[in-house]
Amino acid sequence: xxxxxxxxxxxxxxxxxxxxxxxxxxxxxxxxxxxxxxxxxxxxxxxxxxxxxxxxxxxxxxxxxxxxxxxxxxxxxxxxxxxxxxxxxxxxxxxxxxxxxxx
Numbered sequence: 001x002x003x004x005x006x007x008x009x010x011x012x013x014x015x016x017x018x019x020x021x022x023x024x025x026x027x028x029x030x031x032x033x034x035x036x037x038x039x040x041x042x043x044x045x046x047x048x049x050x051x052x053x054x055x056x057x058x059x060x061x062x063x064x065x066x067x068x069x070x071x072x073x074x075x076x077x078x079x080x081x082x083x084x085x086x087x088x089x090x091x092x093x094x095x096x097x098x099x100x101x102x103x
Contacts, residue, residue, distance in 0.1 A: 015046035
């Protein structure tokens with residue numbers, strides 16, 4: 001299946017870096033989808049070694065609820081380790097020591 005053409009969405013600045021975000025239209029659901037950088041396949045880090053993460057990323061063994069009643073999400077957006085400059089920023093920096101860049 002051919003991937004839809006991506007359109008420029010915006011540039012965001014996080015942890016001293018600029019990221020170009022793109023969007024595409026999901027024809028089946030008729031909605032605009034934000035195409036995040038793939039930090040799993042291509043990890044990127046701040047100068048201090050913190051990994052960049054989108055809030056929608058999940059499957060992390062170090063996830064901890066940011067609120068005591070959040071037991072069911074498991075994505076980075078609800079994890080206490082994700083730092084975002086703005087509450088709903090598209091990319092944040094994981095502050096978990098276990099995930100810092102290997103030196």
